[in-house]
Amino acid sequence: MIVCKFGGSSLADEKQFRKVKAIIESDSRRTIAVVSAPGKRDSGDEKITDMLYQCNALAQKNQSCRPVFDKIASRYIGIAEALRLDVSRLTAALDEVRQNIDAGRGTDYAASRGEYLSGQLMAQYLGWQFIEPAECIVINSDGTVNPLSYERLANLISDGGHYVIPGFYGATEQGVIKTFSRGGSDISGAIAARAAKADLYENWTDVSGMYAADPRIVPDAKVIDEITYTQVRELSDVGASVFHEEAIAPVIDLQIPINIRNTNDPDAPGTVIKATSEKSGIIGVSAKGGYSKLKLRKLMMFKRPGMRHAMLTMLHLYGVRPSFSFFGIDSIVWYFESSQANDSVLTSMIDRLKKDFRLDYVYYERNHAMLGIVGGHLEDDTSFITACAALRDAGIKINNVNYGSSNATTLIGVNDCDAKRAVEVIYRALFS
Ligand code: ASP
Numbered sequence: 001m002i003v004c005k006f007g008g009s010s011l012a013d014e015k016q017f018r019k020v021k022a023i024i025e026s027d028s029r030r031t032i033a034v035v036s037a038p039g040k041r042d043s044g045d046e047k048i049t050d051m052l053y054q055c056n057a058l059a060q061k062n063q064s065c066r067p068v069f070d071k072i073a074s075r076y077i078g079i080a081e082a083l084r085l086d087v088s089r090l091t092a093a094l095d096e097v098r099q100n101i102d103a104g105r106g107t108d109y110a111a112s113r114g115e116y117l118s119g120q121l122m123a124q125y126l127g128w129q130f131i132e133p134a135e136c137i138v139i140n141s142d143g144t145v146n147p148l149s150y151e152r153l154a155n156l157i158s159d160g161g162h163y164v165i166p167g168f169y170g171a172t173e174q175g176v177i178k179t180f181s182r183g184g185s186d187i188s189g190a191i192a193a194r195a196a197k198a199d200l201y202e203n204w205t206d207v208s209g210m211y212a213a214d215p216r217i218v219p220d221a222k223v224i225d226e227i228t229y230t231q232v233r234e235l236s237d238v239g240a241s242v243f244h245e246e247a248i249a250p251v252i253d254l255q256i257p258i259n260i261r262n263t264n265d266p267d268a269p270g271t272v273i274k275a276t277s278e279k280s281g282i283i284g285v286s287a288k289g290g291y292s293k294l295k296l297r298k299l300m301m302f303k304r305p306g307m308r309h310a311m312l313t314m315l316h317l318y319g320v321r322p323s324f325s326f327f328g329i330d331s332i333v334w335y336f337e338s339s340q341a342n343d344s345v346l347t348s349m350i351d352r353l354k355k356d357f358r359l360d361y362v363y364y365e366r367n368h369a370m371l372g373i374v375g376g377h378l379e380d381d382t383s384f385i386t387a388c389a390a391l392r393d394a395g396i397k398i399n400n401v402n403y404g405s406s407n408a409t410t411l412i413g414v415n416d417c418d419a420k421r422a423v424e425v426i427y428r429a430l431f432s
Contacts, residue, residue: 003032003198005167005189008039008047009206010263011118013075014082017125019263023204024126026266032157032196034167034189035122037114038075048072048114049168049182055101056110069098076117085124093120108179112169115185119166128162137170137191139178145191145250146173153195165192186244190258194250201251201258203243208262209271210235210242212284213427217420221427224284225269228277231284231374234409237323238372239288243273282375282383285426287419289369291323292338292346293399296353296362297331308332311357318349324370324411326400330360333400335413338366368399369419371412373426378403383430384410390429396422 006020016038024030037048051072055065073094080090097113115133123130136153138146149170157163167185172178180187186203193201207215209223210232227235229248236245242260251258258273294315301307308327315322315334320341322334341349346364353362373387384403391398391412400413414422 001031001196001198002027002029002200002202003034003189003193003196004030004202004204005034005185005192006036006263007185007203007205008036008049010204011035011038011122012041012045013038014079016263017079017083017122019266020122020204021126023263023266029199030202031160031162032165032192032198033122033126033128033163034165034185034192035115035118036167036185037118038079046071048075048118049111052101052110052114053107055098056107059101059104059110065098065101069094069101072114073098076121080121083121083125085121089124090117090121093117105177108169109177111179112166112177115166115168119164123164126162126164128164131156131163131165133166133169133188134171134175134177137188138173139170139180141172143178143181144246145187148173149191150195150250153192157196181244181246183241183244184246186247187250190247190250193256193258194254197254198256201256202261203258204261204263205242206262206264207242207260208265208268209260210240210284212431213423214240214286217423218427222431223268224271226272226274226277226279227283228376228408229273229275230408231277231376232273234372234406235284235286235374237288238286238370238374238409238411240284240286242271248273277376280375280377281381282373282378282430284374285371285387285423285430286374287369287371287414287423289367289416289419290338291335291368291370291416292341292364292366293368293413294320294322294334294336294346294362294364295331297360298357299330299360301330301332307357311353314352314356315349318345320346320349324400324402324413326402326413333413335368335370367416369414369416369422371414371419371422371426373410373412373430374408377407378410379407384412386429387412387426390425391422394421394425396425 167188169179211221213221255275261270324335326333402411
């Protein structure tokens with residue numbers, strides 16, 4: 001059987017609901033649908049989830065959420081009317097949600113209602129059974145999936161019927177509604193795929209798969225036909241954002257393949273994400289900006305066991321958690337997200353580091369980016385040399401390189417202002 005998850009753009013209006021139904025009905029193996037809240041109908045539009053967060057913000061200021069909620073209500077009513085669904089039932093559900101938001105049920109409750117209402121409508125439209133995620137999906141306080149979820153959901157679907165499950169939310173072990181991080185319906189879909197022991201998890205969105213480079217930077221970038229779980233995580237880590245990287249964990253043990261598909265082009269095969277791939281060579285390049293770089297040096301540093309660990313502990317005290325590390329014999333470069341610490345925090349941190357560790361020097365720089373070239377068996381692949389040569393020819397400064405620590409990724413640190421051009425230059429050098 002197939003679990004299919006439909007993202008917000010696939011449910012933005014009644015036309016999209018119709019496409020979803022046609023997709024589901026074109027393959028009888030599709031028996032569980034996980035749905036997001038309606039997304040943007042065009043670039044000027046608002047996502048229902050964003051508006052629900054606004055409603056909650058108004059309620060927190062003791063103001064009625066009505067002005068924003070009315071816009072939400074009219075979108076759902078428009079869909080229900082066009083699809084000839086039961087509008088009076090929907091109106092009652094909308095009233096209840098609005099009153100609960102105004103009564104201060106909180107952020108997660110408000111945000112979750114987009115998926116809840118979408119699920120109610122889709123269940124009615126397909127004539128499928130609605131499953132309430134708060135009764136089966138358990139989310140830990142740190143936002144991770146509690147494994148209890150798989151068993152609870154498996155029990156609810158054990159009669160092998162047809163089900164619609166709203167994405168993005170579940171409940172804490174105490175039964176209080178809780179959401180995943182943004183884009184979290186991908187995680188709900190993965191939980192459903194695991195609970196149902198699905199043969200395939202289809203993730204329907206508005207692009208025809210994962211691209212070898214961000215198409216906003218390289219408009220003619222190719223779609224990746226096949227990629228491994230590890231490679232997806234590595235590409236997401238450096239900015240590729242088609243699929244929520246935390247959605248890999250639930251399906252990895254059972255090795256359920258994931259197929260990214262396009263609701264607006266259902267014949268396109270999309271991208272298959274699976275456990276292993278025979279393919280070697282480069283499959284994608286991506287870059288993520290917004291990093292700061294901390295550089296420090298001390299002669300004979302690595303003669304002192306535990307020093308690196310002690311420095312990291314101090315960084316943590318100042319809220320700095322490095323994402324990437326580069327080591328030399330007497331020096332370290334750590335990249336961390338710039339939003340983690342402002343200039344005055346970093347200045348005090350540097351003073352402490354200097355004093356406590358008697359460093360030769362330590363300083364930080366803003367506006368860095370990390371570029372990842374992702375592929376298979378990269379330890380046997382020298383295309384990163386081609387990539388570096390292309391960057392040099394384009395006059396792009398390379399700040400750091402990490403080749404060989406991961407079979408799946410070569411990392412290249414560049415200045416933020418060069419990141420997009422670097423992606424394009426490397427794509428042209430390696431893929432054209
Ligand atoms: N509706 C939620 C969001 O906008 C979750 C999702 O679409 O996956 O983040």
